[in-house]
Amino acid sequence: MTSSRVSASGEPSRLQKLRHYTPTILVAVGVLVGWELLVRVFNIQKFLLPAPSVILNAMLNEIRLATTPGEGSILFQATLATLWSAFGGMCLGCGLGLAVALITARWTIISEAAMPFAIAANSVPIIAFAPIMNNWFGTQNPASKMSIVAIIVFFPMMINTVRGLTLVEPRQLELMQSYAAHPFTILFRLRIPNALPYIFSALRVASTLSTIGAVVAEFFGGQRVMLGVFITQEASNFNFERAWTGIIMASVIGLSFYFIVQLTERLIMPWHVSFRNTER
Amino acid sequence: MELTSRAMNTTPPPPLAISARQVNKVFNPNGAQQVIALQDINLEIPAGEFVSLIGPSGCGKSTLLRLIADLIHPTNGELLVNGQQPEEARKHRDYGFVFQSATLYDWRTVIRNVQLPLEIMGYAPQERKRRAQEMLELVELGKFGNHYPWQLSGGMQQRVSIARALAFDPSILLMDEPFGALDEFTRERMNLELLRIWYRTHKTIVFVTHSISEAVFLSNRVVIMSPRPGRITRIVDITLPYPRSFETRETETYFQKVIEVRELLREAHALDEADETPEVGQ
Numbered sequence: 001m002t003s004s005r006v007s008a009s010g011e012p013s014r015l016q017k018l019r020h021y022t023p024t025i026l027v028a029v030g031v032l033v034g035w036e037l038l039v040r041v042f043n044i045q046k047f048l049l050p051a052p053s054v055i056l057n058a059m060l061n062e063i064r065l066a067t068t069p070g071e072g073s074i075l076f077q078a079t080l081a082t083l084w085s086a087f088g089g090m091c092l093g094c095g096l097g098l099a100v101a102l103i104t105a106r107w108t109i110i111s112e113a114a115m116p117f118a119i120a121a122n123s124v125p126i127i128a129f130a131p132i133m134n135n136w137f138g139t140q141n142p143a144s145k146m147s148i149v150a151i152i153v154f155f156p157m158m159i160n161t162v163r164g165l166t167l168v169e170p171r172q173l174e175l176m177q178s179y180a181a182h183p184f185t186i187l188f189r190l191r192i193p194n195a196l197p198y199i200f201s202a203l204r205v206a207s208t209l210s211t212i213g214a215v216v217a218e219f220f221g222g223q224r225v226m227l228g229v230f231i232t233q234e235a236s237n238f239n240f241e242r243a244w245t246g247i248i249m250a251s252v253i254g255l256s257f258y259f260i261v262q263l264t265e266r267l268i269m270p271w272h273v274s275f276r277n278t279e280r
Numbered sequence: 281m282e283l284t285s286r287a288m289n290t291t292p293p294p295p296l297a298i299s300a301r302q303v304n305k306v307f308n309p310n311g312a313q314q315v316i317a318l319q320d321i322n323l324e325i326p327a328g329e330f331v332s333l334i335g336p337s338g339c340g341k342s343t344l345l346r347l348i349a350d351l352i353h354p355t356n357g358e359l360l361v362n363g364q365q366p367e368e369a370r371k372h373r374d375y376g377f378v379f380q381s382a383t384l385y386d387w388r389t390v391i392r393n394v395q396l397p398l399e400i401m402g403y404a405p406q407e408r409k410r411r412a413q414e415m416l417e418l419v420e421l422g423k424f425g426n427h428y429p430w431q432l433s434g435g436m437q438q439r440v441s442i443a444r445a446l447a448f449d450p451s452i453l454l455m456d457e458p459f460g461a462l463d464e465f466t467r468e469r470m471n472l473e474l475l476r477i478w479y480r481t482h483k484t485i486v487f488v489t490h491s492i493s494e495a496v497f498l499s500n501r502v503v504i505m506s507p508r509p510g511r512i513t514r515i516v517d518i519t520l521p522y523p524r525s526f527e528t529r530e531t532e533t534y535f536q537k538v539i540e541v542r543e544l545l546r547e548a549h550a551l552d553e554a555d556e557t558p559e560v561g562q
Contacts, residue, residue: 171379171383174377175377178349179401180370180371180373189396190385269387271430
């Protein structure tokens with residue numbers, strides 16, 4: 001009994017990992033092969049859907065440009081610029097969301113007054129503010145994109161954190177009360193750990209929202225080296241395979257954020273339900 | 281030692297751990313939904329005694345425990361814990377509380393759960409580790425310190441919560457139906473464990489339970505309570521000698537005491553003419 005429980009929390013073997021990921025890999029390969037066949041068999045035009053091999057070729061070309069001295073890849077420069085807007089905006093928005101949540105949760109009166117507004121604001125399509133932000137900060141200024149991202153991620157982060165800080169089991173609060181614990185002790189040893197799963201689920205939402213927000217904000221104009229601008233320009237110049245490389249890099253940004261959040265989550269809360277081995 | 285000197289009557293009687301005089305607790309005193317949870321509670325518990333509170337739902341036994349713990353406040357009357365107001369006693373960390381559910385923190389390993397009160401009370405790290413390990417060994421979970429609570433069974437989790445309540449060596453242990461969620465076999469084993477811990481630590485234990493057999497088996501005295509309004513109807517001395525064992529449950533005296541408590545509870549219940557209403561103060 002004991003040994004099986006210990007191994008339950010231990011690392012799975014390499015073979016187990018491989019078996020775990022096999023279906024995912026098979027699906028990915030299947031989709032790509034199907035896509036390629038579809039384009040070739042039905043002779044689909046490039047402006048509708050380029051074949052994966054064509055996109056791959058365009059991607060390899062960008063990599064070659066990026067690695068050749070004297071040349072440069074606009075795609076990768078644009079990726080870096082968008083990555084920066086998305087990351088900066090996410091940090092700013094999540095940081096502010098956390099800070100505001102900590103303050104409002106401390107004083108329930110503020111939290112009760114602010115929460116309905118936050119929930120309402122969360123359902124507003126904030127991306128619609130992008131032209132306004134372009135006016136405020138200037139279309140060419142990355143701050144206009146960053147601020148949109150920050151506003152988009154702010155509300156889910158704040159709402160989730162307030163929930164996590166306040167939805168504490170009454171018995172656990174009474175336990176703290178029985179120890180005559182100071183409110184700060186309760187905050188750091190009970191409320192914040194209790195809020196961690198809520199914070200991480202907000203971070204996961206924010207990781208995808210931030211990329212979407214950055215790219216869409218860039219659709220409303222900006223410097224040439226930004227993925228949103230890159231995609232619209234290449235598409236209007238009939239370089240569809242290049243537009244697709246931009247889409248792929250945007251996905252790479254979103255996915256890498258997501259995986260970084262998930263990795264941090266595993267490191268910070270190894271105890272959480274979602275990481276328990278269910279074979280126990 | 282303590283028991284013999286008390287029996288020989290050479291020392292003055294031990295100080296009172298808990299004394300309640302005319303304590304009342306009314307929920308919503310000014311509202312339409314006014315509920316008298318406790319009425320005219322008089323109870324004295326000398327230090328070192330094991331006392332059980334028993335009665336049907338709504339009799340206020342948990343409310344009384346929570347008044348002692350200063351988790352709620354009496355409406356009037358005088359309640360003293362170790363000779364002080366309950367609030368002072370709480371601030372002096374005079375008691376450890378064990379809830380019906382283990383109430384462990386998921387994000388802490390077993391040993392760090394036991395260390396929690398010690399961290400809050402500012403013990404040095406070395407001392408925290410030493411005491412927590414000692415307490416885990418007391419509840420026979422010495423090897424499970426690095427497990428997470430979800431890796432343990434319900435009975436083991438409740439033992440961890442007892443270890444946590446004892447870690448800072450409070451003189452009083454308040455237990456609110458601690459074994460209520462466990463199956464009969466585990467419960468009986470836990471009863472023996474608890475008695476063993478009690479012999480070793482000489483704590484005052486106030487134990488809330490629904491189970492007649494558990495109350496009789498464990499206690500020096502069983503306090504019978506009845507609902508609407510919650511009050512004490514009788515206090516039964518359990519004359520069974522300690523240490524008690526599995527065999528104790530098969531003795532004549534044990535059966536007599538169980539029957540006595542059961543009949544007193546039935547009388548108490550008969551006094552309750554009101555309709556069933558949901559239990560308050562939970």
